[in-house]
Amino acid sequence: MTWSEMQPLLRDACLDTLFMVWWSTVYAIIGGLPLGILLVLTDRGALLQNVVVNKVLGAIVNLGRSLPFIILLVWLIPFSRFVVGTSIGPSAAVVALAIGAIPFFARLVETAVREVDHGLVEAAQSMGGGTWTVVLKVLLPQALPSVVAGLTTTVIALIGYSAMAGAVGGGGLGNLAIAYGFQRHETGLMNITIVLLIVIVTVVQLLGDLVVRRLAARGSRQAAPVGLRRLRRTAVPAQRKPEAAARSAVAPASAEDVPDGS
Amino acid sequence: MITTKGLTKVYRSRGREVTALDGVDLHVREGEVYGVVGQSGAGKSTLIRCVNLLERPSSGTVTVAGQDLTALAGRGPRANAELRKARSRIGMVFQHFNLLSSRTVQSNIELPLEILGVSGQERSRKALELLDLVGLADKAKAYPAQLSGGQKQRVGIARALAGDPKVLLSDESTSALDPETTRSILQLLRDLNRQLGLTILLITHEMEVVKTICDSAALMKGGRVVEHGTVSELLATPGSELAAELFPVGGEPSGPDRTVVDVTFHGEAATQPVISQLSRTYNIDISILGAAMDTVCGKQVGRMRIELPGRFEENVVPIGFLREQGLQVDVAPVNDPAPADKSLKEGAK
Incomplete structure (x- = not known):
C-alpha cells in the first residue's frame, strides 16, 4: 500500500476518531458533571442528604463502571440502533462511548468535589447562600482544576475506547488498524495508526495539564501570571511594604500547619 | 442582641448520643464584645454555629436582633429563603479563613454581595471600601494564597462585613495566627466594634483574647455555661474560675x-x-x-x-x-x- 493510498484512509479515520471522542466527551460532561455533583450533595450529612437517591445513583454508576467497555459496546447495539437508527459507524459508537464515559467522569467529578474544604461551604452558607450558590460559586470553581484533570483522563480513556469501537464497526483509527493492519497485514499502516494515537493522546494530555496548571496557578504563592505581567509592564519594583513582606514570610506557615480542629 | 434560651444540641450517631450543648442561656447586649471560652470539646463551636443555625439546635431558641431564627428555620434540613436572608445579616469569621482560592481578594469580598443580588458596580465599590477599612487596599487583585495569615483574616473580616451586619460571629478567628498578628486582628475587631457599633460574639480558647477585647465573657464546660458576666462582674465574684484564669x-x-x-x-x-x-x-x-x-x-x-x-x-x-x-x-x-x-x-x- 502506497502513501497516496493510505492518506485518504488515515484522514477519514482520524476525523472519525475525533468526531467520536468529541461528541462522547460533550455527553460525558453533560451527564457526568451533574451526576458527580449529585453524588456528593445527596451523601449523608451533605446539603441535599437523600440516602435513597444516593444509593440508586451510586448503583447506576457502579454498574456502568463494572462492565468492560467492549461488552458494554456489544450489549448496547440494540440501544444504539434505537437512538441513532444504525448500529454501525461513528454515530452509533458515540452512544456507547457516552454511556461508558458518563459514570467514569462522574466518579472523577465526585472525587474532585469531595476534596473541596467543607469550611468554604459553611462560609457560603453563613453569607446566606443556598444550594445553587454553594454549587456554582464554591464547589465547581474550587474543584475546577481537579475536574479538568479528570476530564483529561476521561478524554484519553475515550480515545482508547473509540479504538475498541472500531472492532465492532465503529470506524476511526481503531477500525483502520484492525481492518487493514491486522486482517490485511499492512504493518506500515498499523504503525502509522499507532503513532497517530500516541500523538493525539500526548496532545490531549499536554493541553489538559496546561489548563490545570493555569487554573491552579491562582492558588499557588509565586504564581498569578496576570499580576506578574502587569508588574513587569508597569515596572513597579516592590509593591509590598517591607514589613508586610516579612510578615507574609512567617505567618502563612503557622496558619496552614494547624489542622482543622473543632 | 443575641439571646439563646435553653439551647440544646444532641448528636446521634450509630445509636450513641453526644450532648454538645446542654441548655445554654446566653445574652449578648447590643454593641458589646462577648467572649465564650472553654476547652476544646466544651461545645463552643457548636454554640456559635447554632447562633446562625449552621447547626440546627435540638431544642431551645435563638434570637438575633429581635428575630427568632429557630422559628424561621422551618422543619427540613435545608435553609429556607427567610433564614438565608437572616444569615446574610450576621457576619461570620472563621479560624481557617475559608477564602475561595479560585477568587481574588476583591472577588472573595464580593461573594456575599453576589448572593444578596447587588449589581456589579456597587459590589466592587463596596468591596474596595471594605478593603480600605481593613487596611488591605493594595491587595484587591491578589489571590488568597499570596497573603499572610493575618492578611487572610482581614479579608475574612471584610467579607463578613459586606452585608452590613449588626452582629459578627468569630469562630476562633485568631487561633491560627501568631501572637503579634493576633493582637493586630483583635485591635481591628475592637475598632470595628467601636466605629460601626458592631456586636461581636467570639469563641476562643485563649484567655488573652478575652482579656484584650471582651466586655463580657462566659465559660463553657461540658456543653453548659458555668459562669458568665461582664469582666468586672466576674472579677467581683469570689471564687470565679474565669476571673482566676483571666x-x-x-x-x-x-x-x-x-x-x-x-x-x-x-x-x-x-x-x-x-x-x-x-x-x-x-x-x-x-x-x-x-x-x-x-x-x-x-x-x-x-x-x-x-x-x-x-x-x-x-x-x-x-x-x-x-x-x-x-x-x-x-x-x-x-x-x-x-x-x-x-x-x-x-x-x-
Whole structure:
C-alpha cells in the first residue's frame, strides 16, 4: 500500500476518531458533571442528604463502571440502533462511548468535589447562600482544576475506547488498524495508526495539564501570571511594604500547619 | 442582641448520643464584645454555629436582633429563603479563613454581595471600601494564597462585613495566627466594634483574647455555661474560675507569721495608687507576690497577691483600709508552707 493510498484512509479515520471522542466527551460532561455533583450533595450529612437517591445513583454508576467497555459496546447495539437508527459507524459508537464515559467522569467529578474544604461551604452558607450558590460559586470553581484533570483522563480513556469501537464497526483509527493492519497485514499502516494515537493522546494530555496548571496557578504563592505581567509592564519594583513582606514570610506557615480542629 | 434560651444540641450517631450543648442561656447586649471560652470539646463551636443555625439546635431558641431564627428555620434540613436572608445579616469569621482560592481578594469580598443580588458596580465599590477599612487596599487583585495569615483574616473580616451586619460571629478567628498578628486582628475587631457599633460574639480558647477585647465573657464546660458576666462582674465574684484564669495570681508566703491577701481591682475605685498609700499610712512593708493587672480605659483591672507582715489579726486595720477604698480583699487560699499541702492544692486544681 502506497502513501497516496493510505492518506485518504488515515484522514477519514482520524476525523472519525475525533468526531467520536468529541461528541462522547460533550455527553460525558453533560451527564457526568451533574451526576458527580449529585453524588456528593445527596451523601449523608451533605446539603441535599437523600440516602435513597444516593444509593440508586451510586448503583447506576457502579454498574456502568463494572462492565468492560467492549461488552458494554456489544450489549448496547440494540440501544444504539434505537437512538441513532444504525448500529454501525461513528454515530452509533458515540452512544456507547457516552454511556461508558458518563459514570467514569462522574466518579472523577465526585472525587474532585469531595476534596473541596467543607469550611468554604459553611462560609457560603453563613453569607446566606443556598444550594445553587454553594454549587456554582464554591464547589465547581474550587474543584475546577481537579475536574479538568479528570476530564483529561476521561478524554484519553475515550480515545482508547473509540479504538475498541472500531472492532465492532465503529470506524476511526481503531477500525483502520484492525481492518487493514491486522486482517490485511499492512504493518506500515498499523504503525502509522499507532503513532497517530500516541500523538493525539500526548496532545490531549499536554493541553489538559496546561489548563490545570493555569487554573491552579491562582492558588499557588509565586504564581498569578496576570499580576506578574502587569508588574513587569508597569515596572513597579516592590509593591509590598517591607514589613508586610516579612510578615507574609512567617505567618502563612503557622496558619496552614494547624489542622482543622473543632 | 443575641439571646439563646435553653439551647440544646444532641448528636446521634450509630445509636450513641453526644450532648454538645446542654441548655445554654446566653445574652449578648447590643454593641458589646462577648467572649465564650472553654476547652476544646466544651461545645463552643457548636454554640456559635447554632447562633446562625449552621447547626440546627435540638431544642431551645435563638434570637438575633429581635428575630427568632429557630422559628424561621422551618422543619427540613435545608435553609429556607427567610433564614438565608437572616444569615446574610450576621457576619461570620472563621479560624481557617475559608477564602475561595479560585477568587481574588476583591472577588472573595464580593461573594456575599453576589448572593444578596447587588449589581456589579456597587459590589466592587463596596468591596474596595471594605478593603480600605481593613487596611488591605493594595491587595484587591491578589489571590488568597499570596497573603499572610493575618492578611487572610482581614479579608475574612471584610467579607463578613459586606452585608452590613449588626452582629459578627468569630469562630476562633485568631487561633491560627501568631501572637503579634493576633493582637493586630483583635485591635481591628475592637475598632470595628467601636466605629460601626458592631456586636461581636467570639469563641476562643485563649484567655488573652478575652482579656484584650471582651466586655463580657462566659465559660463553657461540658456543653453548659458555668459562669458568665461582664469582666468586672466576674472579677467581683469570689471564687470565679474565669476571673482566676483571666487574672491568675500565685505566690506563697515568704515565711511564717505573714498575712497573704488577694486584692481585686475593678470598677470605679481602682484609680488610686492604693498599695503605696497603704504602705505610707500604716508604715508597713508590703511585698507583692504576684499580680495580673491591666489598665483598661485608665482604670486598673486585675488581681494582686500581697503579703503583709504579721498574722491576720494584726492586719485587720490595713485590710479594712483597702476595703474602704472599694477594693475586694480576700485572704489568699495559701497555707503555711508545707509540702503535703502543696501537693494537695495542686491535686485540687
